[in-house]
Amino acid sequence: MEINQAKELVIKAGHELVRSGLIARTWGNVSCRIDEHSFVITPSGREYQTLTPDEIVEVKIKDLSYRGNIVPSSEMGIHRAVYQLRSSSNFVIHTHQVNASAVSVAGLEYFKPLSYYSELGDEVICAEYALPGTKALCENVTAALKKTQGNAVIMSNHGVLCFGESYDSAFRAAYQLEEACREYIEKKVTKCCTSEIKEVEEITAVKDIKEVKDIDQKFTSTLLKIESLLNDCKASGMQKIIRFCTHPDVVRFSKLGTDLKPLVDDFAQIVGTCIKTVEPDVDLITSALESSSAVFVKDLGAICIGDIERDLDAVIMILCKNCTSYFTASALGNIDYIKPEECELMRKNYLEKYSLLSDASRKS
Known part of the structure; x- marks a missing residue:
C-alpha cells in the first residue's frame, strides 16, 4: 500500500x-x-x-x-x-x-x-x-x-x-x-446478580453536580463544598472538573464498602493504584482524591475529577470498565488483580511521561 x-x-x-x-x-x-x-x-x-x-x-x-x-x-x-x-x-x-x-x-x-x-x-x-x-x-x-x-x-x-x-x-x-x-x-455473570442490578439501576443517573439533589439534599451540600474546594486547588496549572458517576456497576461497587484495586492497566495509569470507598464527608473525599482521580462514596456511586472534559470522560469510562471487570471476574470465581508494584510503576510512568506527551499534543 x-x-x-x-x-x-x-x-x-x-x-x-x-x-x-x-x-x-x-x-x-x-x-x-x-x-x-x-x-x-x-x-x-x-x-x-x-x-x-x-x-x-x-x-x-x-x-x-x-x-x-x-x-x-x-x-x-x-x-x-x-x-x-x-x-x-x-x-x-x-x-x-x-x-x-x-x-x-x-x-x-x-x-x-x-x-x-x-x-x-x-x-x-x-x-x-x-x-x-x-x-x-x-x-x-x-x-x-x-x-x-x-x-x-x-x-x-x-x-x-x-x-x-x-x-x-x-x-x-x-x-x-x-x-x-x-x-x-x-x-x-448477569444471571448471578439480577436482583442487585435491578436495584442499582433504579438510581437516577447523574451527569451534573446539581442533579444530585434528586438523590439526597445533604449530599448535594457536601458535593458543592467539594466542588468549591477543588476549584481552589491547582493541578499542573489547571483547575479540576468534578462529576458524579452512578453507572450501575459503580453504584454496586460503592455498596461493598471496600477499595478497588486495578484489574486493567489503564485503570492503574489513569485513575489510580487504589480507589477508596468513603462516607460522604468532605475531608475524606478530598483526601482520597489527592492520590487518585476517583473516589467511591458509600452506597451512592463515585466522584471523578479531571483537568479537562476529555480527561474526565476517560476517568469515568475506565472506572466503569474496572468495576464491570471486577463483577465479571468475581462471578467467574477468579479476581486477578495486577501486582501492586506493577501498578505503582505504571502510574508513575503515566504521570511523569505519558500524560505530558498527551498534554503537549492537546495544546499544540
Missing part, C-alpha cells in the same frame, strides 16, 4: 475508535502495513482527533527502527508480531474495549464464543499478562497469535489485539469480539 494512503487509514481508524468508545483518551493504537518491510503506526501519547499524516510514524518490521523525532506507540512490538506471523494481515487495532477487558481479567486461557462470528474462530486465546510496552508482553502476545485461528487475541488485564486483511476486517473483528464478550458476560 502507498504510504500516504496507509497514514490516512490510520487516522480514520483513530477517529472511529474514539467515536465507538473502543478506547479512552490516547489509549490504544492502530497500524497499517505498507509492504513486507514496514508499517505505519499511531504515535505515543497524542490525541487521535487531531492527528495529521506527518504524525503517523513509519516503522521497520525487521528491527522496529523509525526516523524522526515523533515516537511511535510503545506497543509497536505487538503490531510487528502480527505482520510477521500473519502475511495476510494488513491492518492491526489494539483497543481497551469494555466487555473484552472484563473477560481479560478472569484468568482464562481462552473462551469460546456462544455464537458464530466470522472473524473469531471457535475460541479466542488469552495472552498472559505482562507490563505494557515490554518485551515480555510481545512474547506473550506472539505465543497467543501462534495458537489462534481467528483475527483477535485478548491480552490479559490489558485489552485486545484485532487484525485482518483490511481496515474493515480488523474493525469487524473488534466489534465481533466485543459482542461475543457481551454475550459471554450476560450468560456467565
Whole structure:
C-alpha cells in the first residue's frame, strides 16, 4: 500500500475508535502495513482527533527502527508480531474495549464464543499478562497469535489485539469480539446478580453536580463544598472538573464498602493504584482524591475529577470498565488483580511521561 494512503487509514481508524468508545483518551493504537518491510503506526501519547499524516510514524518490521523525532506507540512490538506471523494481515487495532477487558481479567486461557462470528474462530486465546510496552508482553502476545485461528487475541488485564486483511476486517473483528464478550458476560455473570442490578439501576443517573439533589439534599451540600474546594486547588496549572458517576456497576461497587484495586492497566495509569470507598464527608473525599482521580462514596456511586472534559470522560469510562471487570471476574470465581508494584510503576510512568506527551499534543 502507498504510504500516504496507509497514514490516512490510520487516522480514520483513530477517529472511529474514539467515536465507538473502543478506547479512552490516547489509549490504544492502530497500524497499517505498507509492504513486507514496514508499517505505519499511531504515535505515543497524542490525541487521535487531531492527528495529521506527518504524525503517523513509519516503522521497520525487521528491527522496529523509525526516523524522526515523533515516537511511535510503545506497543509497536505487538503490531510487528502480527505482520510477521500473519502475511495476510494488513491492518492491526489494539483497543481497551469494555466487555473484552472484563473477560481479560478472569484468568482464562481462552473462551469460546456462544455464537458464530466470522472473524473469531471457535475460541479466542488469552495472552498472559505482562507490563505494557515490554518485551515480555510481545512474547506473550506472539505465543497467543501462534495458537489462534481467528483475527483477535485478548491480552490479559490489558485489552485486545484485532487484525485482518483490511481496515474493515480488523474493525469487524473488534466489534465481533466485543459482542461475543457481551454475550459471554450476560450468560456467565448477569444471571448471578439480577436482583442487585435491578436495584442499582433504579438510581437516577447523574451527569451534573446539581442533579444530585434528586438523590439526597445533604449530599448535594457536601458535593458543592467539594466542588468549591477543588476549584481552589491547582493541578499542573489547571483547575479540576468534578462529576458524579452512578453507572450501575459503580453504584454496586460503592455498596461493598471496600477499595478497588486495578484489574486493567489503564485503570492503574489513569485513575489510580487504589480507589477508596468513603462516607460522604468532605475531608475524606478530598483526601482520597489527592492520590487518585476517583473516589467511591458509600452506597451512592463515585466522584471523578479531571483537568479537562476529555480527561474526565476517560476517568469515568475506565472506572466503569474496572468495576464491570471486577463483577465479571468475581462471578467467574477468579479476581486477578495486577501486582501492586506493577501498578505503582505504571502510574508513575503515566504521570511523569505519558500524560505530558498527551498534554503537549492537546495544546499544540
